[in-house]
Amino acid sequence: MIKTEKVLHLKSSRGRKVRVVREHYLREHVPCHSSLCQAQCANEGKVLSGEVTHYVVPDAGVARDFMEILEFREIQGIVFTQTACQAVQHSRGRRQYNRLRSLLKDPRHDCILFANEFQEYSYCPREKGEPQDKWQTRCVYHAAVWYHDHLAGMKPVVMITEDQTAVAEYSSLNCGVYILSTQEYLQTFWPELQAAQELYCSIAQSLRERGSEGTEREYTEHLPAEVLEAGIKSGRYIQGTLNVNKHRAQHEAFVRFEGSSNKNSELNSDVLVCGGKNRNRAVHGDMVAVELLPKGEWRGRTTALTEGQGEEKGDETQSQPMFTGRVVGILQRNWRDYVVTFPPKEETQSQSRNSQRILATPWDQRIPKIRISTQQADKLQDHRVIVRLDSWDSTSLYPNGHSVRVLGRAGELETEVQTILIENSSPPPRGGGQRLELGVHIADVTHFVKEGSLTDLEARARATTYYLADRRYDMLPAVLSADLCSLLGGVDRYAVSVMWDLDAQTLAVNKVWYGRTLIRSSYQLYYELAQALLNGEEAEVPELAQLPPGERDAKLAQLTQALEILTHVARRLRGQRDRGGALELEGVEVRAQLDEDKNITALVPRQPLEVHETVAECMIYANHWVARKIQESFPQQALLRHHPPPRQEFFNQLQDSARARGFTIDTRSNKALADSLDRAVDPRDPLVNRLLRVMATMAMSNALYFSTGACPVDQYYHYGLALDRYTHFTSPIRRYADMIVHRLLTAAIAMEKGAGPAKVLASNKELEEVAQQINNKNRAAQHAQKAAQHAQKVSTELFQCLYFRDKDPETDERCVADAVIYTIRANGMLVFIPQYGLKGAVYLKNREGQVVSERQDGGCDWQTGSLQRYLDHISTTTAAGTSTFNLFQHITVRISVQPSRCHSNTLRLEVVSNRPHQAPETQAQPPQPQGARGRSQLVQEVVRQAEEASQQAEEKRCRAPKLSKEEREFRQSKSPNLYSLLEEVREMALLDLAACGGAGGGGDLGAAAQACATSA
Ligand SMILES: [Zn+2]
Secondary structure, X not given: OEEEEEEEEEEOOOOOEXXXXXXXXXXXXXXXXXXXXXXXXXXXXXXXXXXXXXXXEEOHHHHHHOHHHHOOOOOOOEEEEHHHHHHHHHHHHHHHHHHHHHHHHOOOOOEEEEOHHHEOOOOOOOOOOOOHHHHHHHHHHXXXXXXXXXXXXXXXXXXXXXXXXXXXXXXXXXXXXXXXXHHHHHHHHOOOOHHHHHHHHHHHHHHHHHHOOOOOOOOOOOOOHHHXXXXXXXXXXXXXXXXXXXXXXXXXXXXXXXXXHOOOOOOOOOEEEEHHHHHOOXXXXXXXXXXXXXXXXXXXXXXXXXXXXXXXXXXXXXXXXXXXXXXXXXXXXXOOXXXXXXXXXXXXXXXXXXXXXXXXXXXXXXXXXXXXXXXXXXXXXXXXXXXEEEXXXXXXXXXXXXXXXXXXXXXXXXXXXXXHHXXXXXXXXXXXXXXXXXXXXXXXXXXXXXXXXXXXXXXXXXXXXXXXXXXXXXXXXHHHHHHHOXXXXXOEEEEEEEEEEEEOOOOOEEEEEEEXXXXXXXXXXXXXXXXXXXXXXXXXXXXXXXXXXXXXXXXXXXXHHHHHHHHHHHHHHHHHHHHHOOOOOOOOOEEEEEOOOOOEEEEEEOOOOHHHHHHHHHHHHHHHHHHHHXXXXXXXXOEEEEEOOOOHHHHHHHHHHHHHOOOOOOOOOHHHHHHHHHHOOOOOOHHXXXXXXXXXXXXXXXXXXXXXXXXXXXXXXXXXXXXXXXXXXXXOOOEHHHHHHHHHHHHHHHHHOOOOOOXXXXXXXXXXXXXXXXXXXXXXXXXXXXXXXXXXXXXXXXXXXXXXXOOOOOOOHHHEEEEEEEEEEOOEEEEEEHHHOEEEEXXXXXXXXXXEEEOOOOXXXXXXXXXXXXOOEEEEEEOOEEEEEEOOOEEEEEEEEEOOOOOOOEEEEEEXXXXXXXXXXXXXXXXXXXXXXXXXXXXXXXXXXXXXXXXXXXXXXXXXXXXXXXXXXXXXXXXXXXXXXXXXXXXXXXXXXXXXXXXXXXXXXXXXXXXXXXXX
């Protein structure tokens, strides 16, 4: 072994040069990791295939700038040199470096690491005065030559570099190694890999543009990481996630500090960040460090409603001044893929003399415009494109990015649906002494998917099953999800089961049993059929169709009784949780009724069946008991899911609104909240309670996965479900977290039998990393809003816009509807339209300064006047008099579509009258139910009429004798269309609490049919 010195010239993030001398040891034998090796290298682990036409060695610059191209799985036989890897680490940071490392570990990518700098014969010391990049290229070249010689020339070796002089210089040496530029290489060896070439052009263009940029600073430099770290420790800076106000994206953002990371004890709310300069290049979702401004510069939240991008400076109304700060550094970028719209031609030319530089507008309003360098500006105008952010320098007003994939022309349905899905799911379940046994059986997915296998790695990367327009991306191969792991009727299937021995009277648990089982379902029920049986309706059970009438009736009675016991047990379990403080929350859910041509004929608020809730309750019970088991067995490394309590400040709106109606909402605990929501019922208007629940839902935070070792026990609590332990066990087919939990449970069972864990489990740290990764995947919008609401909201909005798009708001009766005011704002109010499950803003003041005024006949029009806002009402004053709009008042609004090119279309709501809407033939309101506590009762009230119309059709379909194969296997419910796919996306993203209403995905259903209760 030879010792030498290696000198590194590093640049600190402040631009200071640092010289580092390291001792460097050289060895004669460094493994080559090629299967063609004839020299007995100690090649452990991954080796390069011998089946490729050549090996390719990217130099440091290529590895640094074009990693995404090297990630194409088609490109095989890649030798990453140590030199190149270090260049990535030093110049691109930890994230990019980790990406390279996982690429090297991933068995599906044919690439290896060659430690060239430890190899005696390939290492070259840096020469005096030699620029770093030249030296790196030389190192890589020598490594390539060594590699070629080491394999005795059996395989052509190609080195790729962006350095044209190096191409010329080294090509002339004729050492058996081909030197090519990246573009030449792609054109020569991968001409059919069009996507790689396009990506190359896009990145190269972006790099050129960055090089030619001015040096004038637009923003303050970010502080270096070590300064930020020290500042956060000392309490000078606050760490948190940047959250941009969607309605005032350019002006207002908040930093939400994260639990224990806040050392500033006085800080008990978000920190406001005003304007672009203070935001200092942080993008929505980034983890940032902020410094508080002096108190004199603190400002309040804007409470006025903002319409479009209009400047309404004079009209701003602010709440109390709050903590206000500026971003001093970025701790972690959380950039994802964004959908942007390319501007029309006229705009591109005015933007820049160089027409290749485009400012594209992201669909997500919280994301700043992105500068993209492209040669396809003409071709792409008015198209929606997926882009990735590359950098945001202090000299640049906008971030730089490059395009990854074209989705299609804006406004076309397919493009729009894909846009929504990408923006919301990027990579998307037997009595004194009387006893009952209850069992939940879940497909034994991990029996088929071994840890670390290719299928496992792929599932882990996908994290969840997701959907794009008409396509469905399963987390697992179809042979598993549709067959082996689908608990079909009448066939043996492997399962993992939880069985409870319960006291039939008290439901006290006498015994719990966990284990692997072999099960055979007697019936494969779908929800509607199960509900029909429970309702005592006539329904045909396919499994019984062939039996003689007597036998059939007996079996049917037996089945119905089992369903009744199950329903009874679930109600009782639910009651137990309710007493513990479980929240019944409310989301605005609508269902679109489609005709044969998939046109939307009506929007109907959703009505969950009780059987949905029954199955959900059994799933919650199983998840809870599995969580208890794995946490007991692995106190430091079990994957659980918790739901932190909401922050008090988010309840302000709820409390203010409730007070206006004379109710007190107690938010001190989930129990107090649940109880006070139950009491807040206005017998004259059931909508009041429903709206208060909607507001409570909006105040909730996300449920998150965590590793038990990473979190103190008192934080394990699941607020919404009111359970001290919770995890995800019931959907291993569509969620990777459940697969981890299955493995933990299996290991716990093995340990109990004295076998000791067969395999070393993931450490707390590793598990926490996986938990974070899945959390990030699941989070459509970081912290801003619950993914659930967001996904639900956009899919709902799309259908609402499609519904109203072709209707003339002036003449079509369906565009006029009753609305309830639930929040008062400075220049208008937020209303809820029960008929369409729609929420939105109604402005009382327009840009001309006119206000809405009530006429004698109750109608409204615009007149010159003024506006006064109070806690529980808002009023306008004109020459004609004063009009008042109270909280929870019913008014009449007109709904029209306001088209938007870059973002989603939105609905515009205008006051028609400040009296309730008198629909032509629906004047007779049915009597209101008393003490309406259950959501089903409330929803039923609202949708009764719409439902009656759909019921017949529904029943008819229910009795349809034949279900398609796919319906039986995947859904067991009968509406496979675009809308139902969107619905599933929404459901997947749902909070655990809301999941009570929709245990409707594939995996759960297989299991769902298996939640059974029989008397013993
Ligand atoms: Zn070798």
